[in-house]
Amino acid sequence: MTTTIRTSLNLESGLYINGAWTSPNNNKRIDVENPATEEVIGTVSNASIEDSNNAVAAARAAFDSGPWGKTTPEERKVVLEKFAAIMKERREELIELNIAECGSERGFAESAQVDGAIAHLQSTIDAMSSFNWEAPTAHHFGRGMGQGVVVREAFGVALLISAYNFPLWLNMTKLAPALAAGCSVILKPATTTPFEGLILAEIGEEAGLPPGVLNVITGGRESGKALSTHPDVDIISFTGSESVGKEVYHQGADTLKKVVLELGGKSPNIVFEDANLDAVAGAVIAATTKMAGQGCSLLTRTLVHNSVKDDLIARVKAGLESIKVGDPNDADTDMGPLISAAQRETVEDYIAVGINEGATLITGGKRPAGLDKGYFIEPTLFANVDNSMRIAQEEIFGPVNVIIAFDTTEEAIAMANDNPYGLAAGVNTADPARAFEIAKQLRSGQVALNGGGGSFPNTSIPFGGYKASGLGREYGAWGIDEYLETKAIHWGAGR
Numbered sequence: 188m189t190t191t192i193r194t195s196l197n198l199e200s201g202l203y204i205n206g207a208w209t210s211p212n213n214n215k216r217i218d219v220e221n222p223a224t225e226e227v228i229g230t231v232s233n234a235s236i237e238d239s240n241n242a243v244a245a246a247r248a249a250f251d252s253g254p255w256g257k258t259t260p261e262e263r264k265v266v267l268e269k270f271a272a273i274m275k276e277r278r279e280e281l282i283e284l285n286i287a288e289c290g291s292e293r294g295f296a297e298s299a300q301v302d303g304a305i306a307h308l309q310s311t312i313d314a315m316s317s318f319n320w321e322a323p324t325a326h327h328f329g330r331g332m333g334q335g336v337v338v339r340e341a342f343g344v345a346l347l348i349s350a351y352n353f354p355l356w357l358n359m360t361k362l363a364p365a366l367a368a369g370c371s372v373i374l375k376p377a378t379t380t381p382f383e384g385l386i387l388a389e390i391g392e393e394a395g396l397p398p399g400v401l402n403v404i405t406g407g408r409e410s411g412k413a414l415s416t417h418p419d420v421d422i423i424s425f426t427g428s429e430s431v432g433k434e435v436y437h438q439g440a441d442t443l444k445k446v447v448l449e450l451g452g453k454s455p456n457i458v459f460e461d462a463n464l465d466a467v468a469g470a471v472i473a474a475t476t477k478m479a480g481q482g483c484s485l486l487t488r489t490l491v492h493n494s495v496k497d498d499l500i501a502r503v504k505a506g507l508e509s510i511k512v513g514d515p516n517d518a519d520t521d522m523g524p525l526i527s528a529a530q531r532e533t534v535e536d537y538i539a540v541g542i543n544e545g546a547t548l549i550t551g552g553k554r555p556a557g558l559d560k561g562y563f564i565e566p567t568l569f570a571n572v573d574n575s576m577r578i579a580q581e582e583i584f585g586p587v588n589v590i591i592a593f594d595t596t597e598e599a600i601a602m603a604n605d606n607p608y609g610l611a612a613g614v615n616t617a618d619p620a621r622a623f624e625i626a627k628q629l630r631s632g633q634v635a636l637n638g639g640g641g642s643f644p645n646t647s648i649p650f651g652g653y654k655a656s657g658l659g660r661e662y663g664a665w666g667i668d669e670y671l672e673t674k675a676i677h678w679g680a681g682r
Contacts, residue, residue, distance in 0.1 A: 192287045194280045196386045198229030202238055202405065203388035205245035206398025212237045217378050217405065222290040222524040223515050223561040231381045234406035239413035242373045242402040246344045247419045249399025250371040256341055263367060264315050270394040271308045278305070281355060281386070288380045289354055290523040290562075291478060292515045303646075304359040307662065310646040311363035314664040324675070335677030341369030342445065342670050343421030346414050348435065349384070350426045351377035351526050352481040352584075358384050360650075361424045364666035366400070370422070373402045373414060377427075379526050381405045411435075418442045422670060425449070429582075429607075429655050447659035447669050449483070449651060451582040452610030455603040456486035457625065459596075460494045462615035463637070468502035470613070470638055471588055475503075476510055476522040476566050480586035481530075483656070484611040484633075488579055490599050493592045500570050500590055504550050507566040512555045524562040525585060531562045534585030538567060541578040546589070547571040574602045582608070596625065604630045609653030611635070630654060 192198070198219075201208045215233035220226065232238070250256045255263075274281065278301055285296040321338045347361035358376060365372050376384025384403050391401040404410060415423055415438040424447040425435045432450045439446045456474070458467050474486040491499050515523035525531045531554075538552045551567030564586060572579050572589040579589050593599040603612060612631040614622040619636065626634040632652040639645070651660040659669050 192228065192283050194284060194382075194386070196284070196382060196389060198382065200229070200231050200382070200385045200405070202232050202234055202242070203385065203401070203403040204238070204242045205249075205402065206392065209238075211235055211406075217381075217407075219288055219379070219381060220527070221287050222526050223563075225560050225562075228287050229382065231378075231385070231405040234404045234410040236409060236413040238406070239404060239410045240417065242404050243344065243414065243417045243419050245399040245402055246371040246373050249397060250341070250344055253371070253397050253399055255371060255397050255400045256369050258369060260315050260318070260320055260367070263369060264312055266395050267308065267312050267315075267363065267366060270390060271305060271312065273390045273393055274305050274308065277386075277390070278302075281383070284382050284386065285355060286515045288382055289351065290515055290526060292520045292523045293518060295478065296515070300353060300355055303353075304355040307356065307359050307646045308363045310663050311367050311666065314667055315367050318664055318667055324677070332680045333677050334680050335675060338674050338676065339671040340674055342672055343370060344419055345370040345372045345670060346375065346420045346423045347372055348375045348411065348415075348423065348425045348427065349377060351380040352478055352483075354380035354383040357426050358387060360661045360666065361426075362387065362401070364661070365424070365670045366396075367667050368670035370670050371400045373404055373420070375404050375406070375411060375414060378405065378407060412438055415439055415444075416441065420444060423447070424659075424669070432657065445669075447661075448657035449659075449661060450608075450610075450655060450657040451584075452483040452485075452608045452652065452656050453488050453580060453582050453606050454484055454486045454608070454611040454613070454631070455488045455490050455606070455629075456613035457599045457603055457615065458489065458491045458495065458499060459599075459616040459621075460492040461617040462495070463617070464495060464499055464502060466638060467615050468499060468506055471499070471503045472506040472510070472566075475507060475568070475586050475588040479522055479525050479564075480534075481526065481584050483582070483584075484650075486611065486613045486635075487583070487588050488591065488606070489588055490591050490593055490602055492599075493594055496570075496590065496592050500549060500568070503568055503588070503590075507550050507568055510566050512563055512565065513558060522566065522586065525564060526562065528562055530584065531564055534564055534583060534587065537578055537581070537583045537585070537587060541569050541572070541576065541587075541589075544573075544576045544578065545571070546576060546578060549590075551586070574605055580606060600625060600628050604628075607655040610656035611652075613639070632656065632660075
């Protein structure tokens with residue numbers, strides 16, 4: 188496998204600040220690898236604290252003095268529609284970038300990673316049309332009466348920090364609503380997948396975003412901390428691990444920033460004795476292998492009624508063993524690599540932990556034969572797992588699923604909720620009323636009944652979690668709402 192990327196983007200990119208490409212003050216670079224080949228496909232700037240400060244200054248000036256924060260929703264909508272049109276024109280280029288730096292298999296890169304990102308932008312544009320930007324109000328005070336209006340205004344300067352697993356998609360889940368709200372932004376993509384952030388600077392410029400409205404900073408924790416602690420940043424939206432999310436939350440606290448967090452998950456999928464096991468097995472296989480298991484909302488904790496446990500295990504085992512792991516560009520490939528050597532080592536460590544904890548390794552657990560380059564690992568299934576085991580409680584972020592048996596509905600609900608996270612869940616039963624009642628008892632931001640409704644990713648529903656899975660919601664009108672302040676302007680009636 189060799190990497191060829193057809194793109195106009197400079198793969199030796201600098202930083203994008205105030206409408207111009209600039210070199211970092213420290214001249215430090217970060218190599219970007221293709222995780223399927225271990226080739227360095229380009230380098231990006233490792234921003235300094237001074238670079239981060241310059242980006243904030245540009246965003247602050249663009250919001251306070253520039254035109255974007257003073258535009259109407261309809262004016263912003265026109266620019267975002269052009270942004271979407273350009274993304275569609277450059278679709279093939281975006282797909283190639285995603286495969287090269289993220290390792291997505293081609294079909295998934297097309298359908299979810301790129302088309303999903305475009306769909307999210309479009310759903311944000313659609314939500315702008317019906318969003319309640321301004322509403323009249325009447326109110327009583329003592330024996331008097333007043334009237335007024337409630338207006339929604341942009342929060343200000345938004346820092347957007349995204350993760351590597353769905354880079355273009357995650358960038359857009361933040362960028363689209365922030366721009367729709369009228370914020371100016373600093374986008375900080377993951378260092379392993381930076382090009383799908385930097386290319387948005389090119390697209391935004393072509394779409395007509397004024398200088399300073401979109402700034403893109405690449406770099407490590409030093410530049411990230413400079414951004415998240417900066418007093419001129421008003422709101423932070425972060426997607427990533429729970430541990431880093433807590434750091435970002437603390438860093439924003441001193442200046443009382445609003446912080447939206449989309450963090451980890453260890454999502455349960457409850458399978459009752461009357462469930463359609465063929466459909467469930469397919470869903471378990473997909474949850475294990477989609478993006479090589481690198482998805483926070485994937486249902487990787489499978490709770491199965493004892494009466495059908497062995498049947499489901501046999502079906503999932505056969506399915507996982509038929510998965511073709513390899514070159515993401517190959518149309519026959521079902522699963523690509525993990526993002527890095529470090530992430531593969533983390534997954535391998537968890538597999539060893541599971542074996543040492545006494546779980547039964549049903550299939551997988553090794554590096555695939557014949558793939559000497561690339562950060563590949565076999566799809567892995569554990570059975571005889573106790574819900575208290577680390578492999579049942581902690582997010583692995585790799586192609587590992589665990590089977591946990593139960594006997595009663597009450598036991599299944601208790602185990603599903605007995606976890607630090609609460610991002611997603613599933614309930615599978617032939618009785619839809621039963622499924623709905625159980626869903627209401629699960630401490631989770633979203634629950635899919637018998638596989639859920641809508642395509643993946645579903646941009647029409649709010650996304651976010653309970654407990655350690657984060658704060659706030661993304662997608663559609665819910666996403667726009669996070670980037671808006673609420674102001675009441677009122678006066679006495681008849682005045």
